[in-house]
Amino acid sequence: MTATNHGLFGAVIAVVLQKYPAVAIAVAPFSHFLLDSFPHYGNDKMSLHSKKFFRILVFDCTLAVASTLVVAWFWQEVALLVVLCAFMAASPDLMWLYFEYIKPVPRNKLPWYGKFHSWIQWSQTPPGAFIELAWFAVLFPVLIITGA
Numbered sequence: 001m002t003a004t005n006h007g008l009f010g011a012v013i014a015v016v017l018q019k020y021p022a023v024a025i026a027v028a029p030f031s032h033f034l035l036d037s038f039p040h041y042g043n044d045k046m047s048l049h050s051k052k053f054f055r056i057l058v059f060d061c062t063l064a065v066a067s068t069l070v071v072a073w074f075w076q077e078v079a080l081l082v083v084l085c086a087f088m089a090a091s092p093d094l095m096w097l098y099f100e101y102i103k104p105v106p107r108n109k110l111p112w113y114g115k116f117h118s119w120i121q122w123s124q125t126p127p128g129a130f131i132e133l134a135w136f137a138v139l140f141p142v143l144i145i146t147g148a
Contacts, residue, residue: 001035002132003064003090008139009035010089011071014081021081028088033120041132042124048100074147
């Protein structure tokens with residue numbers, strides 16, 4: 001899933017579990033793997049060093065931050081929890097930046113958590129973008145409408 005959808009799902013967790021902030025913060029990173037188990041956007045043929053990947057990454061991160069801040073605005077009483085859970089829900093993907101750019105490791109030499117993260121993403125294809133759009137089209141308006 002994109003950082004945007006991971007973040008929005010983290011925001012949902014923050015809103016639903018707002019009376020239990022420690023639980024929300026603890027659950028948010030695990031939601032990442034739940035969402036990654038659904039078919040979603042990805043392109044194994046695109047290099048993580050390409051300009052196209054970088055443009056997609058910048059767009060996704062910008063949309064993730066913007067949508068999280070909008071949700072936080074509508075849920076002002078738990079805004080900090082929304083932002084924190086959104087970050088925590090998206091944060092497992094930071095591992096890929098580390099293993100790709102900081103300490104490059106071939107996929108077959110990843111530690112167990114990297115192998116698990118790869119394995120859980122069984123369907124990552126360009127048509128998965130439609131599922132991503134559906135997640136966004138549902139989660140974002142629901143969070144805004146219910147927070148208004």
